[in-house]
Each structure stands twice: as structure tokens, then as C-alpha cells.
Amino acid sequence: MKHFISPSDVPNIQDLVDEGLAQKANPLADRALGKDKTLVLLFFNSSLRTRLSTQKAGLNLGMNVIVMNVGSDSWQLEFGDGVKMDGNKAEHIKEAAAVIGQYADIIGVRAFAGLTDAEEDYKELVLESFRSLSGVPIVNLESATRHPCQSLADLITIEELKTKTRPKVVLTWAPHIKALPQAVGNSFAEWLNLTEYDFVITNPEGYDLPEAYRGNARVAHNQAEAFEGADFIYAKNWSSYTDYGKVLPGNEDWIISEDKMALTDNAKFMHCLPVRRGLIVEDAVIDSSNSVVIQQAGNRVWSVQAAMKKILGEL
Amino acid sequence: MKHFISPSDVPNIQDLVDEGLAQKANPLADRALGKDKTLVLLFFNSSLRTRLSTQKAGLNLGMNVIVMNVGSDSWQLEFGDGVKMDGNKAEHIKEAAAVIGQYADIIGVRAFAGLTDAEEDYKELVLESFRSLSGVPIVNLESATRHPCQSLADLITIEELKTKTRPKVVLTWAPHIKALPQAVGNSFAEWLNLTEYDFVITNPEGYDLPEAYRGNARVAHNQAEAFEGADFIYAKNWSSYTDYGKVLPGNEDWIISEDKMALTDNAKFMHCLPVRRGLIVEDAVIDSSNSVVIQQAGNRVWSVQAAMKKILGEL
Amino acid sequence: MKHFISPSDVPNIQDLVDEGLAQKANPLADRALGKDKTLVLLFFNSSLRTRLSTQKAGLNLGMNVIVMNVGSDSWQLEFGDGVKMDGNKAEHIKEAAAVIGQYADIIGVRAFAGLTDAEEDYKELVLESFRSLSGVPIVNLESATRHPCQSLADLITIEELKTKTRPKVVLTWAPHIKALPQAVGNSFAEWLNLTEYDFVITNPEGYDLPEAYRGNARVAHNQAEAFEGADFIYAKNWSSYTDYGKVLPGNEDWIISEDKMALTDNAKFMHCLPVRRGLIVEDAVIDSSNSVVIQQAGNRVWSVQAAMKKILGEL
Numbered sequence: 001m002k003h004f005i006s007p008s009d010v011p012n013i014q015d016l017v018d019e020g021l022a023q024k025a026n027p028l029a030d031r032a033l034g035k036d037k038t039l040v041l042l043f044f045n046s047s048l049r050t051r052l053s054t055q056k057a058g059l060n061l062g063m064n065v066i067v068m069n070v071g072s073d074s075w076q077l078e079f080g081d082g083v084k085m086d087g088n089k090a091e092h093i094k095e096a097a098a099v100i101g102q103y104a105d106i107i108g109v110r111a112f113a114g115l116t117d118a119e120e121d122y123k124e125l126v127l128e129s130f131r132s133l134s135g136v137p138i139v140n141l142e143s144a145t146r147h148p149c150q151s152l153a154d155l156i157t158i159e160e161l162k163t164k165t166r167p168k169v170v171l172t173w174a175p176h177i178k179a180l181p182q183a184v185g186n187s188f189a190e191w192l193n194l195t196e197y198d199f200v201i202t203n204p205e206g207y208d209l210p211e212a213y214r215g216n217a218r219v220a221h222n223q224a225e226a227f228e229g230a231d232f233i234y235a236k237n238w239s240s241y242t243d244y245g246k247v248l249p250g251n252e253d254w255i256i257s258e259d260k261m262a263l264t265d266n267a268k269f270m271h272c273l274p275v276r277r278g279l280i281v282e283d284a285v286i287d288s289s290n291s292v293v294i295q296q297a298g299n300r301v302w303s304v305q306a307a308m309k310k311i312l313g314e315l
Numbered sequence: 316m317k318h319f320i321s322p323s324d325v326p327n328i329q330d331l332v333d334e335g336l337a338q339k340a341n342p343l344a345d346r347a348l349g350k351d352k353t354l355v356l357l358f359f360n361s362s363l364r365t366r367l368s369t370q371k372a373g374l375n376l377g378m379n380v381i382v383m384n385v386g387s388d389s390w391q392l393e394f395g396d397g398v399k400m401d402g403n404k405a406e407h408i409k410e411a412a413a414v415i416g417q418y419a420d421i422i423g424v425r426a427f428a429g430l431t432d433a434e435e436d437y438k439e440l441v442l443e444s445f446r447s448l449s450g451v452p453i454v455n456l457e458s459a460t461r462h463p464c465q466s467l468a469d470l471i472t473i474e475e476l477k478t479k480t481r482p483k484v485v486l487t488w489a490p491h492i493k494a495l496p497q498a499v500g501n502s503f504a505e506w507l508n509l510t511e512y513d514f515v516i517t518n519p520e521g522y523d524l525p526e527a528y529r530g531n532a533r534v535a536h537n538q539a540e541a542f543e544g545a546d547f548i549y550a551k552n553w554s555s556y557t558d559y560g561k562v563l564p565g566n567e568d569w570i571i572s573e574d575k576m577a578l579t580d581n582a583k584f585m586h587c588l589p590v591r592r593g594l595i596v597e598d599a600v601i602d603s604s605n606s607v608v609i610q611q612a613g614n615r616v617w618s619v620q621a622a623m624k625k626i627l628g629e630l
Numbered sequence: 631m632k633h634f635i636s637p638s639d640v641p642n643i644q645d646l647v648d649e650g651l652a653q654k655a656n657p658l659a660d661r662a663l664g665k666d667k668t669l670v671l672l673f674f675n676s677s678l679r680t681r682l683s684t685q686k687a688g689l690n691l692g693m694n695v696i697v698m699n700v701g702s703d704s705w706q707l708e709f710g711d712g713v714k715m716d717g718n719k720a721e722h723i724k725e726a727a728a729v730i731g732q733y734a735d736i737i738g739v740r741a742f743a744g745l746t747d748a749e750e751d752y753k754e755l756v757l758e759s760f761r762s763l764s765g766v767p768i769v770n771l772e773s774a775t776r777h778p779c780q781s782l783a784d785l786i787t788i789e790e791l792k793t794k795t796r797p798k799v800v801l802t803w804a805p806h807i808k809a810l811p812q813a814v815g816n817s818f819a820e821w822l823n824l825t826e827y828d829f830v831i832t833n834p835e836g837y838d839l840p841e842a843y844r845g846n847a848r849v850a851h852n853q854a855e856a857f858e859g860a861d862f863i864y865a866k867n868w869s870s871y872t873d874y875g876k877v878l879p880g881n882e883d884w885i886i887s888e889d890k891m892a893l894t895d896n897a898k899f900m901h902c903l904p905v906r907r908g909l910i911v912e913d914a915v916i917d918s919s920n921s922v923v924i925q926q927a928g929n930r931v932w933s934v935q936a937a938m939k940k941i942l943g944e945l
Contacts, residue, residue: 084908091904274406278399363704589721593714
């Protein structure tokens, strides 16, 4: 595997899930693989799970890990072509990416969507710039439209917990007060479409994920109906794609409640975290024994560790 | 030892002081103990000595060390129970603590007092939340009401420098322009009360430390009297506990001066640092050969290293 | 070598350049030298190349590396003598430097010029305070008036690329919208003056570097003339030294263009980065095959690694 930016970088999804489970069973088995290799993690945005789990995975693989908050530690970056740089951006991505590539064997990058211009965000300018300009493998630590480290951890978690060969997995939109990117929803849909699971997306009208990401997944605008017989409820908020970056009025009743969970087949509750209690989910649901959000977060180590192992193996 | 949050976590204070001295004599002796263990250090507030000395101690013990500034690197945390999270706090401590516990073998936490609500601060919500929710041992890197890594370093320093079996140790309030927490004063009192030293606290009226922390220590409101015959002068400012979080008018003359040091039995001058020169202490005192503040800061490595060694030994 | 603050700390420049090339050829050869040693990197200002390359060099040498952003991670520092510290500065450099010296075997410090008071900046208060007060070797990660890690990397790069025994090297001022320090220009001049190269500085009237740094180097105020027959064009902006810290009106035509590069002897284009495209240099120049800015940035690892190897060798 050359990069880990989108599912199209992954030759075989199931093999990568299995690798994640293998890493979890034996976290230090591949320590020699990363010896004397340098992992540079670049954060354009805040991070807790990704920051900690990726450092830990890098160390487990024997790598030296260097973390940098791009905005505050270094310089604002310009991404435009042919721009006269007379604003507040001190460095162009053309230099920055190539320079960091001089110091790193793998670069991890987190860069959220701006949510003002769909076309701009969906170009994935930051991640794709690092891919094309740095000369080294790139790991997507959540980009404008995708969060593959999360989606792989989600698949690992479902694999660990499923009690049926073909569980019903429901991705449900849930309310939030802020406009959030579509990245986690997009990515979960993309990855689930590559499995054999029974996959349903449910969201209010106006919140359909872009077709290129939801693919042929069933989309239900009736949440209760979608929950029926579900084995896994995966909750996440995202802002509107069609009315780009907007929080549409209403829909507070899409909160994940005990009542709704009662419609499922004793489903596990999943969320990528951080989660707003009382908005996205009722305390009773996330505090119940069916909530697997902590196990899911724990699996973030094995997900990125599996991806980086595959990358290191081809360096 | 399971945690290092307050003296009640410590089975035997003298044994821990001895361990600190042993670590100082042989800093790398226990390197194997922390091998492949992860120490996560969480800073809700600024730090210099604690940040550097704890990283160094962790590395000396062979651990992988990951540092995170909670506010700027990750998300604002909500601590309230049953709150609808529709403000600016993106994550609840219930998830954050449990998640970090997935990645860490030991978590160090710095979280200062807010100084607006005594009851709230003295609940030690942040540290106690991590204790109860993370599932792993917690090291207190200065909490709302205590700073045990500092107090243990202070005891190590006194042990190194004392020339009498039962030296007279004076904790003296000193002036400051800002409202500071009681944590260092509280903690020093708590720990000194567990020794055989002759211990006196001196502070202006209105600045008595809370009884639960100063215990049976003598409190003198006459600074000069308290200094007489002292072997160690430990200076520190704190805001009022009774008029909570306030800087009371006056008391600038409580500065530690050469004149006052002349009242002592050639006492060593101690302060936890950072220290405001010209407010807390005269240059002539802190620059004198009796000032041991740098040695004291150096001992911060051995203090937290001793505590973490005890914790690692029981993992 | 005791410190690496200015060229006067370096016994033999050519030997250090050779050491840089040797480190590049064999990056892990001296790993044992830094084992169990602690490198503390202190940033008073933003950094990308220096931050990453120095961490990497430290790790290559086997050291433990600890990074701290002074302003945001710890406390604002007071540098004045005899000051009553009743402002917003919580700690004096006298304590801070000595304390950090307790935890570090080598300290790297970045502290830019304030650009309001030439005399103040040229005293190099921050770096010289760490030199005199910390008790351990100091590496200059760009100070008010110098950037020796950069200059050494520049010499390494020229050494790698030169096709004549005595190439013509031109340091040229180039336009910028912000007032920048003279550090890189000063330092490059200082170091080049210690080589046998044919060295010319070209800058507009009013931008002459201070005599103590430019030494006997030829200064040409006609850029085109200076470029003739050049083998290396080293571009950099700096604010006026004589009209201290000011950006003088005009001079936008000092941008490095293809036309000007055509005057040279097929010169390599160098810049320390970050660089403002369209202000300092035309895209066509920095994107040409004669641009060596990325190789130059890559050499930052070997430059600081060579300097630290020399320091470690004498610890």
C-alpha cells in the first residue's frame, strides 16, 4: 500500500481489517519494521483520538514520531497556483510538502473541510497536495471529505462484535448545533459499501450524503423505520451537502434515544467521538452496556497501525 | 501505589522520599520497568518544570511519552452530569477520560483551580474524574488544591540539605499581584505534616490555608517571629481561601528580604518557581548562596520518577 | 565545540561542513553518542524546518528530544536585571535557563529579533542568557541576528553542488511586505566570509547589513551587475538595519526573475524558506531545475546533526 488516503488506496479491505485485529492481538510484533523511520504528524485542526492513537501506533511499530500543529507551530500555508503571496500566508504548500518529505518516511495529515465551498473541499487540496508533492506516503488523519482511520476502526469494531454473518448496520444522522463536515459519514458509507453487511443510511431530507460516497447504499428518510432490526446504530452529525455547509432548521428529534434503540435488534451504539451528550445521543444510550464507543476509540490504534504496517512493508 | 494524586495515595512518605534519592543516584536503573508503556501527559494549563521533568522521568523509566495541551490540541471538555452539550464544549470527560485510558498506561494531569468557587475547586473534579473514569493510574501534575510532585521534590531537597535531625521549616506566604491557587501551599503543608520536622506556616490574617490541608501545623500571623531560628524558608503566594480567590489589600511587606532571612538560622531559601522577583523575594535573597531553588527544581525529575516507579511496579 | 551560537564557537568551519556531509552519508553512525542524553528545543517563535530537522537530527544521534513552545506551553519570561516583576511576565530567565539546564544536556533556542530596538536585538539577550545561565551547551535555532544552522546547511549545499573550486556566490536582497529580521542575511554573510568563495552581497540602498556581519564582503547596489557570472543566487529579504526594522518604499523590482537568472552562469537558486512566491521569487525560477531550495532544506538535518555531534563529543 502506497498511501492511506481513501479506500481506493487499499487493495483489499478485508485483509486490512484482519491486519488490524492481528495488530491488536500482538501490538509489538512489527516493531522492527519502523525502526529508524520517522513519522511526522501534521495537524491543521484539533485532535484527541487521532493524535494519541496515531502516535501510539507509530511507537508500536518502532518509529520515531514527530507531531506538529501546522497553524500555531509553523506557518500558514498557501495552496493557490500562481498566487502573489502578499497576504498572511508565509509558505506555499509546494515548498512545505516537499520539505517535510525530506524529513519524514510517512506523513500523517489532518485537514478539515472549510464548509464554504463544496467544490473546493471535495477537491481534497491539502491531502492531494501532500500526496503529489511530498514524495512520501501519506496517511489521512481526517481530510475534508474522508476519515479512513476512523472507518477502518469502525469495521474492526463491528467485526469484533457482530453476532450474525450479515449484520444490519445503520448510519444515522443526529442533531448538532454547529456545522460539521461530512467526512465521517462519507467515509463510513464508502467503507461499508465495500463490505457484505446490510447497510442503511438514514438522515433528514436535505442531508443526503454526496452520491459518490453513499454509492448504492439505501437511504431512508424515516429514522424509526431504518432502526428496525438493526444490529449496529452508528450516529453522526453532518451539515447539508446540497445546501452546502448549512445546519437546516428542525430535526432535533433525530437524537438517539432509548425509545429508538428499542426498535433495534438490541443494537450496539457507535459514534466516532467527540460526541455532544443531550444533542446527538441521550445519556441513557451512551451510558448503556450496548454502547461501544470506547472500544471503538481504542480500535483507532489498531486501524492506523495496520495501515502504516502495510505502508512500511512497501518502503 | 495505584495513583499519585494526594498523600493518601502514598503508603509511606519516607519510603517515597528515599526512592527519589535512589532514582537521583541512579537515574536509569529502572528503565526496564517502563519499557513499552505509554505515559500520556495532559496539560489544561501552562507548565515548564512539570512538563520537562515529567517527560524526562518517563524517558528515564523507559516509557514512551506523549504530551497534549488539552485546550489547544484537542477539545474543550464538559464535566457536568446530565448536561445538554449545546455550548462550546465538544466532548464530555466521561468519554475523554475513558478514551485516553485506552491509549495510556499512566496519565499525568495538570488542571489548576478556577478560583471562583471554592467548593467546586476543592471537589477536584478534573483529577477525580480521570481517577474514576480512565481505568489507569493518574499522576497529579498540579490540581486545583494540590501539587504532590512539587511537595515530594521539596521533601527530597530538605532531606538532602538538612543539617539537623529535626530542622525548622517555615512555609511563608509572600506577596503577588495576581490571584494564585492554594495548591502549592496546601500540598506543602499536607506533606510536611507527615514528617517529623518542626513545621510552621506564616501568613497574613485572611490567608489561612484550609484546615483540612494545614492540619495541626502552627500558624503564625507574625512573619518575623516565625522566621526566628528557621532552617528552611519556603516562600509561596496564594490567594485567600476564606475570601475565596481574592488578593486582599496590603501585605506587600511580606516580601522575603535579606533582613528577614537574617532572623533565621542561616536558612535555605526555597520556592517552587516560577517566582516573581521584587514581589515575592528580593534579588539578593534568591541570588544568594543560600537559595536552593534550582536544586529544588532539579529534584522534580526524581520526585515524579519515584512516584511513577512505584506505580509501574504494581501495573 | 562548547556551543553553536555564532561562527566564533566553531573551531574550523570546513571541518564542520565535512562533518555535515559525513552525517548525511551515514545518518545513524553516531547514534551511541547521544544515548540517554536529553535535547530540549525551545521555540519563542514559529518554526517548520528547524523544528523538524533538529528533532530528526537529535533522534539520529540517539538523544531523547523534548520540544516546548515557550510562550504558549510555559510562561512569559522577564530578561531585565533588577526588575520588579509586576507585569505579565511570570518567570525570570535567571531561573528558567538554570532550571532547563537541570533537565537538558543540550538546549536549542529559537528567539527572533523584536525589530524595534537595534541595540537590544544585537545584544542577543535571549541566546546569551541561556549560554551564561543554563550551564549546558546551547544551539542557536535562529536568534535575533544569526541563523547558523541555516548557514551551515547552505555551505553544505554549495559544497555538494559547486562545479568550480571558487564559485561566485551572490546574496541578494529580495522584496517582502513584512519587516523581517536580518538574521539569515547576517549569518550567511558571516559564514561565507569564512570561505574561499567569491562572495558578493547585493541589496538596495538603505538595506546594507551591519558591518560586523558583512565584514569585507563586496556590497553592490546594482542587482543585475552582481548577478553576472554568478554560480549561486541566494535570495532573502531583510528589513533595514540603518532605518532599523523598517520596510523602505519601492524595490519591488528586486524580485528574482527568469530575466535576472539569465545574467548568471546558469546559477543555482537558493533560499532558506519559507519563501513568498510572487514577491521574493517568480514561480518560474523556484520551479526550475536550477532551484535547489528543497535539497537545501533537507541539508538542515545534517547541519545541526554535525554541530550537535561536535558538542556531544565534548560533553
